[in-house]
Every structure is written in structure tokens, then in C-alpha cells.
Amino acid sequence: MIEIIGVTKVFGNKTAVDNLTFTVADGEIMGFLGPNGAGKSTTMNILTGYLSATSGKAIINGTDVFEDPKKAKENIGFLPEQPPLYQDMTVLEYLKFVYELRGATLPRKAHLDEICEMTGIGGVKNRVIKNLSKGYRQRVGIAQALVGDPKVLIFDEPTVGLDPNQIVEIRALIKKLGKKHTVILSTHILSEVQAVCNRILIINKGKIVADSPTGDLLKNTAGALKYRAVLATRDMKDALRLVSSVDGVVSVVPDEKSEEGMSAVILESDPSVDVRPGLFRTLASKDVPLVGLENVSLTLEDIFARLTLSGEVK
Amino acid sequence: MFAIYKRELTGYFTSTLGYIFMAVFLALSGAIVWFSTFFSATTSFGNYFFIMIFFFIILIPILTMRLLSEERRTKTEQILLTAPVSLFNIIFAKFLAALTLFETTFLISLLNLIPVSRYGTVNTAEVISNFIGVSCIAMSLIAIGLFISSLTESQFIAAIGSIAVILGILLVGVFSSSITNDFVRVFVKWFSILDRFVNFRYGIFDISSIVYYISISAIFIFLTVRVYEKRRWA
Numbered sequence: 403m404i405e406i407i408g409v410t411k412v413f414g415n416k417t418a419v420d421n422l423t424f425t426v427a428d429g430e431i432m433g434f435l436g437p438n439g440a441g442k443s444t445t446m447n448i449l450t451g452y453l454s455a456t457s458g459k460a461i462i463n464g465t466d467v468f469e470d471p472k473k474a475k476e477n478i479g480f481l482p483e484q485p486p487l488y489q490d491m492t493v494l495e496y497l498k499f500v501y502e503l504r505g506a507t508l509p510r511k512a513h514l515d516e517i518c519e520m521t522g523i524g525g526v527k528n529r530v531i532k533n534l535s536k537g538y539r540q541r542v543g544i545a546q547a548l549v550g551d552p553k554v555l556i557f558d559e560p561t562v563g564l565d566p567n568q569i570v571e572i573r574a575l576i577k578k579l580g581k582k583h584t585v586i587l588s589t590h591i592l593s594e595v596q597a598v599c600n601r602i603l604i605i606n607k608g609k610i611v612a613d614s615p616t617g618d619l620l621k622n623t624a625g626a627l628k629y630r631a632v633l634a635t636r637d638m639k640d641a642l643r644l645v646s647s648v649d650g651v652v653s654v655v656p657d658e659k660s661e662e663g664m665s666a667v668i669l670e671s672d673p674s675v676d677v678r679p680g681l682f683r684t685l686a687s688k689d690v691p692l693v694g695l696e697n698v699s700l701t702l703e704d705i706f707a708r709l710t711l712s713g714e715v716k
Numbered sequence: 717m718f719a720i721y722k723r724e725l726t727g728y729f730t731s732t733l734g735y736i737f738m739a740v741f742l743a744l745s746g747a748i749v750w751f752s753t754f755f756s757a758t759t760s761f762g763n764y765f766f767i768m769i770f771f772f773i774i775l776i777p778i779l780t781m782r783l784l785s786e787e788r789r790t791k792t793e794q795i796l797l798t799a800p801v802s803l804f805n806i807i808f809a810k811f812l813a814a815l816t817l818f819e820t821t822f823l824i825s826l827l828n829l830i831p832v833s834r835y836g837t838v839n840t841a842e843v844i845s846n847f848i849g850v851s852c853i854a855m856s857l858i859a860i861g862l863f864i865s866s867l868t869e870s871q872f873i874a875a876i877g878s879i880a881v882i883l884g885i886l887l888v889g890v891f892s893s894s895i896t897n898d899f900v901r902v903f904v905k906w907f908s909i910l911d912r913f914v915n916f917r918y919g920i921f922d923i924s925s926i927v928y929y930i931s932i933s934a935i936f937i938f939l940t941v942r943v944y945e946k947r948r949w950a
Contacts, residue, residue, distance in 0.1 A: 413950070450798040451797070451798055452794060452797050452798050452948070453948055454948050454949050471800075471802075472800045472801075472802065473800070475798060475799060475800040476800040478798065480794075480798045482791065482794045482798075484791045484794075486790075486791055486792040486793070486794045486795035487792065488723070488727075488792055489790070490727070490730045490731060491723075491730070499719055499722075499723050500795065500799075502718065502719030502722075503719040503720065503795070503796070503799045503801065504799055504800060505800060546795065
């Protein structure tokens with residue numbers, strides 16, 4: 403469980419994080435999004451005790467990070483943006499070092515073997531870190547965060563530099579970890595958030611601009627489902643009238659990009675009703691062929707751009 | 717804390733810096749022993765240890781230059797600073813690692829005394845008090861080097877800075893006797909790291925000076941911790 407209460411961080415005269423408040427429950431995987439410079443890394447650094455906040459509180463499993471840093475840090479596994487790897491150690495030496503550093507108590511060999519297996523670095527465990535590829539280094543970074551089995555895991559862009567197969571593996575791993583741990587996952591890859599997280603928090607200029615379950619964010623922010631329908635008729639008025647008569651259609655507007663001899667319309671529908679079968683039947687009964695139908699609802703990318711570019715607060 | 721100490725100590729030998737330090741130290745001490753005893757026809761080691769101190773201008777920065785600066789540059793300090801270990805423990809572990817390598821090498825260099833002892837009696841008390849005195853000076857200089865290493869991301873700048881500061885400190889000791897104003901001279905001599913060594917040089921075990929050296933080290937370790945705290949609050 404992570405609680406951030408009114409955290410503000412000021413660097414000189416720049417406010418990096420502005421009165422941020424949120425909680426992440428046990429077993430939740432929270433996607434932490436925002437454009438570069440929005441304050442994501444600063445927030446994570448405050449959570450892990452690397453930076454201190456100008457004001458506000460960060461509480462990890464009931465322990466205040468600033469009041470009892472030692473106890474709070476025992477509960478956090480952190481993968482920073484740049485994995486903190488000692489280049490001249492072997493993977494196993496490094497993990498043993500982290501094990502001792504964190505004062506872990508689980509049986510060492512079994513614990514480290516399990517972590518190596520989970521992150522897929524068993525095959526390179528006796529190699530020197532500086533000779534590893536970027537993908538392996540990133541995985542050693544993830545492995546490092548798991549040492550001591552901390553309850554809270556904070557990953558800053560964990561899949562950077564991995565190949566597509568590894569990305570799938572690591573996402574599956576994070577999803578699995580999310581069942582028993584509290585996870586914050588910061589990333590720029592929006593499909594990753596959709597694939598892994600059950601909640602999304604978007605910040606911009608140090609403030610929260612969206613916070614909701616992954617599915618809901620799409621629904622709420624997009625408002626309604628949107629389709630682009632192409633009808634084989636030259637009569638746009640007729641097309642609009644026909645489409646608007648379908649059950650569940652909320653609004654219809656002409657699309658300027660119609661082909662010659664076709665009428666293209668953008669229709670919005672009530673999210674609770676699937677209008678597509680009705681649309682087909684209505685048009686078929688009037689002998690107006692439906693030659694194209696595509697979903698043009700907002701994607702996470704659109705929502706992200708809309709929230710962070712305009713800066714509007716939901 | 718032990719984990720950091722151990723890593724730092726093995727780190728000296730995976731990065732060759734430890735070998736360089738030991739090689740340079742032992743080669744120099746060998747040359748000095750020849751110069752200060754055989755060449756001067758004496759079995760007194762007072763000069764041997766005194767001359768050695770001046771080579772700390774190069775030797776101590778080799779030990780301390782990368783202790784903190786390198787971790788800051790490569791961002792590996794993040795794993796230390798987010799681990800359940802206090803800042804003091806992190807800094808102190810690094811200090812101890814440098815001191816351990818120094819003392820080990822210094823002990824090995826005592827082998828230099830064996831050939832001299834074949835040509836006359838060696839004053840054991842003199843050797844012991846000199847050994848303690850030189851160790852104390854090294855301890856203080858390591859703490860100062862560690863502090864300088866915390867101020868920069870570049871080990872090169874840390875090295876140059878430490879060389880300059882240690883050189884300055886030793887020069888103050890060399891020239892303190894020529895200060896004409898009594899008050900200033902006494903004051904400078906009291907604070908001078910080198911002047912404090914005089915008693916040890918003549919075989920006198922001086923508790924107040926040991927306390928002085930430990931205090932200097934403690935102050936610089938404390939300042940180093942403050943540098944990190946300040947960066948956290950920046």
C-alpha cells in the first residue's frame with residue numbers, strides 16, 4: 403500500500419510536483435503516465451527516499467518514508483530509470499551484494515535462483531555485467547528490485563531496451579508480481595499500460611490530470627463510442643436521416659473526407675448499446691449498401707495527448 | 717554496511733586501482749627506506765616515515781578519488797541511497813574500505829625494516845609511534861579525500877582537488893614555523909595536520925594528537941554526509 407499525501411517538490415523556483423495526493427492499494431498495478439518532465443521520476447524518487455519532498459508525506463505500508471526511512475525502504479524494490487548496476491561485477495555477485503545490502507533474510511541461494519529464473523537471467527549469472535546486452539542489463543535491474551521480496555515495487559520504464567519477446571515476458575512477470583505486490587509502473591508506452599495495469603494515473607506539470615481504472619478512462623474520457631460509416635449513396639441528407647433513425651445512435655455528422663459517390667458519416671453511440679447490427683439492418687431495408695464501418699473511438703494515445711497538451715483537469 | 721565495505725574493497729582490485737596504489741606505495745617506500753637509512757648511515761626511521769607522508773599527496777587521492785564521484789556519475793548510488801541503510805553507514809563503509817587498503821599496504825611496507833635491522837638495532841618504540849602517527853595522518857587525509865570525492869561527478873576533478881588540498885595542508889605544516897606572529901603561529905601549528913606528527917616522529921605516543929586526528933576524520937565524514945543530505949533536499 404502506497405499513500406502520497408499532498409506531496410510538493412520545488413527545485414529552485416520550478417515546482418516539479420505540485421500537491422500530489424494518491425494511494426495505490428495492495429495488489430494494484432498502477433500505470434504512472436505523463437510527458438517528459440511531468441514529475442514522474444521526481445515522485446518515484448521521493449517515494450523511494452532518494453529525494454525528500456518540500457512538503458507532504460509519502461507512506462509505504464504504514465511507514466512514513468521521511469520519519470522511518472530504514473523501515474520504509476525495506477518494503478520497496480526500486481528500478482530507477484537507469485539501472486544501478488556495478489559494471490565490473492558478475493550478475494550473481496551483484497545480486498548477492500544487493501541481498502546483503504538490503505539485509506534480506508530469505509534463504510539466499512533459493513531466493514536468488516528463483517529471481518534469476520523469473521527474470522530469465524539464469525543463463526548469464528556468471529557473466530560480468532558490463533559485457534551484457536542492454537536487454538539483459540535491464541532484466542538484472544528488475545531482478546535487483548525483487549531481492550528481499552519487498553511488498554512495494556516501483557519500476558521506472560522497465561521494458562526499455564528489451565526486444566519484443568522479452569517485453570512480453572517482462573509484462574507477464576509484472577502482471578504476476580502485481581497479484582501479491584503493490585506496483586507502480588512508469589512508462590511512455592501506452593499499450594503497455596493497457597496490457598499490464600489495472601489503473602492509470604496521468605500527471606502533467608506536477609498535477610494529476612486523470613486517475614481511473616484502465617477501462618474506465620477510455621470510456622469516460624472518450625464519452626461515447628465513435629464509428630465512421632460509409633454509405634453507398636450520393637444523398638448525404640438521406641444518409642444522415644437513415645443513420646440517426648437507428649436505435650442507440652446519439653449523434654451523426656457528415657465526414658468531409660467522403661469519396662466520390664459515397665456518403666461518409668461519423669456517428670456517436672450510447673456505449674451500452676452495440677449499434678452495428680441495427681445499422682446494417684436499417685440500411686439494408688432501404689437498399690442503401692453499407693460499404694465501410696470502422697471504430698474511431700479515442701485511443702489511449704488520444705486521451706493522453708488531450709489531457710497533457712491542453713492541460714485541462716478532468 | 718558490511719556489504720558496501722566488502723564491495724568497495726573488492727572493487728579496488730577489480731578496477732586495478734588497488735594494485736596501482738599498492739605497487740606505487742611499496743615501490744616508493746622501498747626507495748625511501750634506502751635513501752633515509754642506508755644512504756644516511758642510520759637505523760632511525762624518523763625520516764623514513766616523515767618523507768613518506770609527502771608522497772600521500774599522490775597516494776591518498778588514488779584511494780579516494782572514485783569512492784563517491786564514480787557512483788554519482790554512473791547513478792549506482794541510487795541503489796545505496798534507496799536501500800535500508802543510513803547515509804552515515806554508506807559513507808563510513810567507504811571510508812573504512814579505503815583505510816583498510818591503506819593499512820594493509822602500510823603493514824606490508826614494514827618489511828622494508830627487516831634488511832635495516834641486520835645492520836644495527838631498530839628502536840621498536842620509535843617505529844610503533846611513527847606507524848601510529850602516519851596511520852592517523854592517512855586516516856585524516858582519507859576522510860578529506862572522501863569529502864572532496866562527494867563534491868563532484870568526475871573522479872579526475874576529485875583527484876586533482878585532493879592533490880591540491882593535501883599539498884596545501886602539508887605546506888602549511890612545513891612553513892608554519894616561519895610565521896613571525898606568535899599568536900598566528902601557535903594557532904596554525906595547533907591545527908596543522910603535519911605539526912601534530914612531530915611527537916610521533918620522535919617516538920612519543922601523544923593521545924591528544926590521536927584525538928585530534930580522529931576528530932578531523934569525524935568532521936569530514938560528517939561533512940560528507942551533509943553533502944548527501946543537502947543534495948536530497950535540493
